[in-house]
Structures are given as structure tokens and as C-alpha cells.
Amino acid sequence: MENKSFKAWLYLLPAVLFLGVFLVYPLVDVFIYSFEEGYNYASQTFLGVGFYNYSYVLHDPYFLQAVQNTLILVFITVPVSTGISLLISLALSSVKALRKAFQTIYFLPYVTNTLAVGLVFMILFKKTEYTEGLANLVLNLFGFNSVDFIEGPYWAKMLVLCIYTIWIVMPFKVLVLTSALASVKQDYYDSARVDGTSKLRMFTRITIPMISPMLFYLVITGFIGAFKAYSDAVALFGTNLNTAEMNTIVGYVYDMLYGDSGGYPSFASAAAIILFAIVLTITCINLLVSKKHVHY
Numbered sequence: 689m690e691n692k693s694f695k696a697w698l699y700l701l702p703a704v705l706f707l708g709v710f711l712v713y714p715l716v717d718v719f720i721y722s723f724e725e726g727y728n729y730a731s732q733t734f735l736g737v738g739f740y741n742y743s744y745v746l747h748d749p750y751f752l753q754a755v756q757n758t759l760i761l762v763f764i765t766v767p768v769s770t771g772i773s774l775l776i777s778l779a780l781s782s783v784k785a786l787r788k789a790f791q792t793i794y795f796l797p798y799v800t801n802t803l804a805v806g807l808v809f810m811i812l813f814k815k816t817e818y819t820e821g822l823a824n825l826v827l828n829l830f831g832f833n834s835v836d837f838i839e840g841p842y843w844a845k846m847l848v849l850c851i852y853t854i855w856i857v858m859p860f861k862v863l864v865l866t867s868a869l870a871s872v873k874q875d876y877y878d879s880a881r882v883d884g885t886s887k888l889r890m891f892t893r894i895t896i897p898m899i900s901p902m903l904f905y906l907v908i909t910g911f912i913g914a915f916k917a918y919s920d921a922v923a924l925f926g927t928n929l930n931t932a933e934m935n936t937i938v939g940y941v942y943d944m945l946y947g948d949s950g951g952y953p954s955f956a957s958a959a960a961i962i963l964f965a966i967v968l969t970i971t972c973i974n975l976l977v978s979k980k981h982v983h984y
Contacts, residue, residue: 715964718957718960718961719957719961721953721954721957722741722742722954722957722958722960722961723737723738723739723741724736724737724741724954725737725738725740725741725954726954727952727953727954734954741954741955741957741958742958742961742962744955744958745955745958745959745962746962748955750930750935750940750943751937751940751959753930753933753935754935754936754937754939754940755937757846757849757921757933757934757935757936758914758915758917758936758937760846760850761846761849761850761853761914761917761936762911762914762915764850765850765853765854765857765910765914766907766910766911766914768850768854769853769854769857769858769861769910770861770903770906770907770910772854772858773858773861773862773865773906774865774903776794776858776862777862777865777866777868777869778869778895780794780862780866781866781869781870794858794859794862794863795859795860795862795863796859797855797856797858797859798856798857798859798860798863802856802919802920802923803919803922803923805852805855805856805923806852806920806922806923806924807923809848809851809852809855809923809924810838810924813837813838813848814836814837814838814839815834815835815836815837815838815839815840820834821834821837823835823837838924838925839932842933845924845925845932845933845934846934848924849920849921849924849925849934852920852923852924853914853917853920856920857910857913861906861910864902864905864906865899865902865903865906867902868898868899868901868902868903869895869899871898872894872895872898872899876894876898877890877894880893880894900981900982901982903982904974904978904981904982907974908971908974911967911970911971911974912967912971915937915938915963915966915967915970916938917936917938918936918938918939918942921934921935921936921939922939927947929943930943937959937962937963938963940959941956941959941960941963942956944956944959
């Protein structure tokens with residue numbers, strides 16, 4: 689028995705070493721950096737240890753703006769993209785003849801370069817001296833005034849960012865949910881039809897419980913992915929996100945390390961630990977909720 693246990697740990701050793709070097713050690717290192725006040729990257733020295741870095745970050749208006757943007761992005765895009773993906777998956781499941789072809793079409797945005805998709809969205813929504821943009825042409829048809837969605841008001845820019853993020857993440861969710869729906873046994877639906885159960889009740893009592901593990905997986909990964917958003921905002925609004933008021937927490941961390949205000953690894957580490965704490969808290973809440981609503 690001991691020999692088998694030793695072999696098991698031996699097989700796990702490469703994965704444990706990989707996680708230790710590239711996950712655990714950086715996390716511990718960042719945690720230590722976050723408490724080192726006045727850290728000098730060149731001399732690898734610091735003035736003291738305390739909570740000043742956290743205090744600075746939590747009072748920095750750029751960080752507070754980044755937190756606001758990230759939370760709006762998370763709590764809008766995750767439920768909306770999951771809901772739309774479920775509706776599309778249900779529609780695909782009812783068209784079995786062309787399901788694989790449609791799955792491929794819907795999955796194309798997921799494998800397309802993020803910056804390329806961002807350029808297309810800029811063309812659709814950006815108002816220039818030469819064109820109003822396709823989105824404004826549609827608004828004008830219904831009698832609304834044109835809006836500059838890229839350099840205009842905050843709500844317009846946030847709307848475009850949410851639409852862009854939903855568009856990017858939806859293909860993967862459609863693929864996962866379509867596979868989940870295909871795995872539900874037809875016997876359950878046949879039995880429900882015999883009892884005269886309505887389609888809505890079959891959806892809420894059979895479909896949702898049976899695919900709830902996949903829904904839970906998509907919600908968890910969706911939250912984590914949305915909290916890590918940065919390239920989406922860069923693709924639409926450029927690298928100077930603070931000026932555009934569209935920075936995210938990850939973007940703030942990057943700016944503190946490499947941006948115009950860069951060279952402050954202690955501030956960046958404090959912001960990263962705060963992000964880690966937020967993501968961990970929301971993940972734990974989702975895990976608690978899943979115990980009652982996810983059926984394995």
C-alpha cells in the first residue's frame with residue numbers, strides 16, 4: 689500500500705513542482721511585495737513593512753474607477769452571455785441536421801484575434817468625420833441622435849465594452865451548453881410528455897437541473913474571466929485606459945508595473961492581492977449557492 693502511495697506521489701511530482709514554481713511561489717512573492725513600503729526595484733530595497741500600499745491603492749481614484757468598471761462588466765456580461773448562450777444552444781439542439789455547422793459558425797469569434805474583433809467593433813460604433821458608424825445609422829433610422837460610443841459618454845463606452853465581451857465569450861459557452869444538452873437522456877422528456885408536462889416545466893424541471901453542473905462551470909469561469917478583463921478594453925479604447933475612464937483592475941496592475949505611471953511593484957502587488965481576494969470571495973459564494981442548486 690505504501691509503495692502504491694509513493695508511486696502516486698511520484699507521478700504527481702511534475703505537476704506539483706510546476707504549480708509550486710509558477711503558481712504558489714509567485715502568489716507568495718506578490719503577497720510579500722504588497723507589504724513592502726517604498727520598494728526600489730533597482731536596488732531591491734524597501735523602507736519598511738506595513739499597509740501603506742493597500743491604503744494608497746484603495747484611495748487611488750484610478751483604482752476605484754477600475755473596480756467600478758470591472759464590477760459592472762462582471763455582473764452584466766456573465767449572466768447575459770450565459771442566458772443568451774443557453775437560448776442559442778436550445779435552438780441549435782432543435783436543428784439536429786445543421787447543428788455541427790452552426791456550432792462551427794458560432795465558435796469562430798472565439799478563435800478570432802481579440803484585437804481584430806476590437807477593430808471591427810470600433811468601425812461599427814466609432815463616430816468619425818467620415819462616417820457615423822453602423823450603430824449610429826441604425827439609431828438614426830429610429831429617430832435617435834448619433835452617439836460616439838468609443839470617445840463619447842461613459843455609459844456608451846461601457847455599453848460597447850459589455851457587448852464586445854459578451855460577443856467574445858459567448859461562442860465557448862454555446863459549444864459547452866450544446867454538448868450538455870445533447871447528453872440529457874431523451875427518456876426523461878418522453879416520460880414527461882406521457883404525463884402531459886408542458887415544455888416550460890420540462891425546461892425548468894428537467895433541462896436546467898440536468899445541465900446545472902455545466903451552467904455552474906460557465907458561471908464560475910465567466911466570473912474569473914471577466915475579472916481578468918484587460919485586452920478587451922485595450923482593443924476598443926487603446927492603451928491609455930485611465931484617460932478614457934475604461935481601465936480594469938488588471939489594467940491598473942499593468943499600468944503600475946509598466947505603464948506611464950509604472951515602476952511601482954508594491955502598489956501593483958497590493959492591487960493584485962485585492963483582486964485575488966475579490967475573486968476568491970465571489971467564487972466561495974458561488975460554491976455555497978451551488979450546493980443547493982447544482983445537481984450532479
